[in-house]
Amino acid sequence: MKTLDRHYLLRHRDVPGIDTLQGYEADGGYSGLKKALAEFEPDAIVDLVKASGLRGRGGAGFPTGLKWSFLAKDGRPRALVVNADEGEPGTFKDRELIEHNPHQLIEGMLIASYATRSPESFIYIRGEFLHGHEVLQRAIAEATERGYLGDRVLGTDFSHHMYLYRGAGAYICGEESALLESLEGRRGNPRLKPPFPAVAGVYGLPTVVNNVETIANLPPLILNGAEWHRQWGTEKSPGLKVMSVSGHVTRPGNYEVPLDATLRELVEMAGGVRTGHQVKAVIPGGSSMPLLPAGQLDTPIDYESLVQAGSMLGSGGCIVMDDSTCIVAAVARVVRFYRDESCGKCTPCREGTYWMTDVLDRLEGGQGELGDLDTLLDVADNINGKAFCPLGDASVGFMVSAIRNFRDEFVEHITGRTCPLGARLYDTVNY
């Protein structure tokens, strides 16, 4: 891992006062936008982003430049939607970026909108981010006043309007098509694809949906060029990533690291686990992703290595569990989350998560049968790949990897008729 001389995304860590327009401009803010407008044709920015190898930071890791180039070219106006509905358990990077460095997001959105020729953009911010919403509101007002937003941005022919929309608290609205439904004022259920958002997205317009962190990468990328971006990470996964490290570490928080850091390095940056305890397992990318046991801590966090190790980078929410963790309780808690957040549209996710939650609650309470484990795995198999949207797959990834890696612990719960670690679920009542 190459160490960073400074933060590029979490710039507020180095520069105090950057959350205001003055502070941001003093640190060279909006020079990326000025450079983009002055020196680049829109398509040149798309090519630059393609060349940089920047991949979406929302979870899927789709190459950003490629996504932009998929936009329908039929003369309809386009739209940019920024997905700030950061609901993934264990992930809190967008929140810090929004609350402390909002102008970098706005600048990035302007660059992306210019590159995709979008006259309008929308920020769909998670409903619970009340403070972030206020910060962004203020930042947008500042930027509008200074002429970065509105008609004829900085005197050029490029005009842009930005809208801020607060979600109503549904995890599924982090899925891009459900986000678009919610943004249009309807029930937040994922949409049928095709048509993909690039053809018919928000209000039927060709739409790019990008994550906050992806967009925040743009200003330094424009200023420093593709080669600068490629100096970090691996060939296929270049660049910097903000990792949210949480769980049983002494200094949980966001850490900006190159994409070739290993999980062990991350845990050490976060101060390691509590004294007297060992790492038991790590979820590298938020609760949707399979866990990796302590033996795989040396896996680098780039997209490919993690997939090879049996997990995924996801949104970068690294949850560290030490040996005091009851894996069954953790699984039951996570699956319960997905049961509660399932939108109810498709059968496997709606009913399957309910079923798994009930069985897992029973297991954790010591009321399980040995056959339950096979039932759980079969139910998971009936959900995986058969649900309408990725939430179904997300609900089973952690559980399946946990049963695979810690089957003994599950069996102990069944044969011992209780939880060996004495963990308790705060709520085991079915309603």
Place this chain on the structure above:
Amino acid sequence: MVVDAAATVGIDIPVYCYHQALGPLGACRICLVEIEKMPKLMTACTTAATDGMVVHTQSQAAEKGRRGILEFLLINHPLDCPICDKGGECFLQDYVFQYGAGQARFEEAKIQRHKEYPVSPYILVDQERCVLCQRCVRFMGEYVGEEELLMDGRGVHTVITNVPGIPLTSPFSGNVIDLCPVGALLSEPYHYRARPWNIEREDTYCSQCPVGCSSSVTGRDGQVVRLEGRPTPGQWGWLCDHGRFTYDFGAHPTRLTEARLDGEPVTVGRAAQVLGQRLAAVVREHGPDAVAVLTGGSHTVEDHYALRRFADEVLGGSRAGLVKPVEADLPLALLGTFAELDQSDTVLLLGTDPYESAPVVHLALRENVRRRGLVVKALGDRHLLRDTLAGEEWVVEPGGMAAALAAATAGVSEHPDARLAAEGLAPADESLVRLGQALMEPGALTVLWDGREQDLAPALVALARARGEHPTRVLPTFGPRNWLAAARVGIPTDYETSRRILMDAADGRIQVLLLWGADPVRDFPDGDLAARALERCPEVYFGGVFPPDGAELLAGVLPTAAWAEEAGTYVNMEGRLQTGRGAASAPGQARPTRNILQAVARAYGTPLRKLDEWDPYEGTVDDRLVLPPLEGSVRPVSPPPAAESGFRLISGLEVALTHDPSEVAARTKEDRPARMHPADLADLGLLTGSGPVELSSGDRSFRVGVRGDPRIPRGRVFVPRGLRGVPINRLGGIAVAVRAVEEVASR
């Protein structure tokens, strides 16, 4: 889609959420199939079939996926099939039986939800049985455009419900019962009434308006207990609630079930015998012209055929006519079809709001607008467009539609007939020229017309001729249901013939008037003339299902069998013959018309022979009437009546109010049939937006309940035609005085 492609080669892929009319959704996931070169199982309902695609519906992976989904669907299902109305005709039962696992693995507690929860007076929701396919929600929200059903809650707690406290009022809501693949949406009137194995379910066509929707009638123990939509090629099988829930009219308390002579009950055989002898005596003495037959257009084609032969052969050439509630005659050459409507580029609503007069046609229009951008124009004496059907409309003075249409045509076209029709009219202003331009657009034009204003017939002929080779078609939305049956058998359907018959009866030139299902006092546009005819004619006999207005003047009554009590052929508004079968038995002494007429003919001394050997379909093309060529000259349209002071009476046809009497459909029947602009109501002192009013013109007056409707222009009062107890055809003239009256203390 793959599922459709599979169906064409006879492979059944189970589906819940997919419906061709509603489009793909991909929610239920039951249609999982394995497609080669795809990494995971795909839903056959959302994947477009492409050339060279290899799909496995029976592979191990596909079967496991399907079995898994069915297991999921059952975990919160109450498994109460024995008490479920859908039991035996349920897709959940069928698919679990065919594809499901034999044993359940789910041992946890099931979620309890509302059962038998009424979302409207007709519809119950059982949320526990619901598979959340969203067919109902999408049908109401997207297809009909009235978002009255919605999904409430998230995740496993999602349920289908109505807006709290607001029951469904859409006239299309009943279709969700047919759409529901499981027992979640139930028909309240049919609740617990029968099971699929102890009913008679026969193909039929709805009897309540001339659209003639294909449907299935369910009979149990000789009674009709249900009507369902029946999809046919090219039709989705929608019904409106007015048709769907009026199925029980045959068992209504006012139904005629016994024969009467001079008010005394007799057997139907005796009544037929007396009628035959009376007719024989009258014809012998006065000749066949002293007898006339008027049909109400509700009986079958076969019955009309018997009626015509009775008039021709038995009576020796007596006149026959049709009583219909409108004064104009449709040039039959212009009669269009629904298939032509689906191909049309422009639709003109002429005085008719299909939502009220022919509801399912409204759905067809909406689908065409949504699917392929059909252009809708409307010309009427009130606002005819609504939230769910957008377009451009022209509102003219009452009685001015014909003049407007003729002027609009002449304003754009140089055709001599267009000129002739508009002779003496003021030239079209800018707005009417725009209408003319819209109507003269190349491509196909379909006109929906409710048969008001006699002069619209020549105006329409002029328009059709001016449009030249571009097809112009007219779909008549007026009733009675089977009036084209009269045209099929050669009974004159024009207004003038029946007016002459009634005039002669009123003048005493007719000794015996035979009304067959006809209610001239209620339906005939000149109600006074009809009432005089019934009073002056020495003997009026009536055969039919419900007693007509002025029943006390009848010399004899013969109860006839109704729809669904015998097989019979109907002709719908596109001139298409439709044969429905019977599923119930006629109550009391009611007998099929043919049998009664045979008995009368025998008593007369001239039996009708070989009635049953006639085939209604003989000589039809594609089951459709053969239309005459468009010929004859066009006469000038008379200018619109001068504006008068006071309120102007406008009218139309509304199947919601004029359908047959029904105890089931009475649950939502509007008791304030008249409508006025809310501001006019406020001016009358009716601040609640409704109330009883007295309409009067000259020395005539009657009372009617009125409600507010902003789609009625100021200064006009809309009263539907053909309504029992609302004799607007006896007011005469279109200027009326409206006065609010105190509510009579009753109820």
Place this chain on the structure above:
Amino acid sequence: MLEALKGIASGMKTTLSMLKEPRDTYPYPEKRRELAPRYRGKHMLAVDEDGHELCVGCGLCEAVCPAHAIRVVAAGAEGDRTVSWTERYAVDYEVDLIRCIFCGMCEEACPTNAVRLTPFNELAAYDRRDMIAKKDELLAPPVRR
């Protein structure tokens, strides 16, 4: 003559030998035949301990009956007056005991175990109409004395 006497003797031998055999007839009604516990006789409709009928009027017995001997008319309970243990109940339940072939398929088809065939087999009446067992009759199962 001798041949004839021989014949009679041989016939009487068979007859007399039968006198030693146990009797197949019963002096009914003083003495009654012992029936197998699962003997299929007249039907009954079962009631649970709260007095609710088990029959929900689903009509499966009607559907399965090979002799078309059963007629069921169902209805929903009005208000709180529940007749069966659920909302739906049988208003009319008739078994035509002349048509019935006592095959027991109704018992097998019943999803609620409401229809049961009792061992009661003394079915006789002076009028054919009395052989149609109505619901109240079936709810009070006959006891074989």
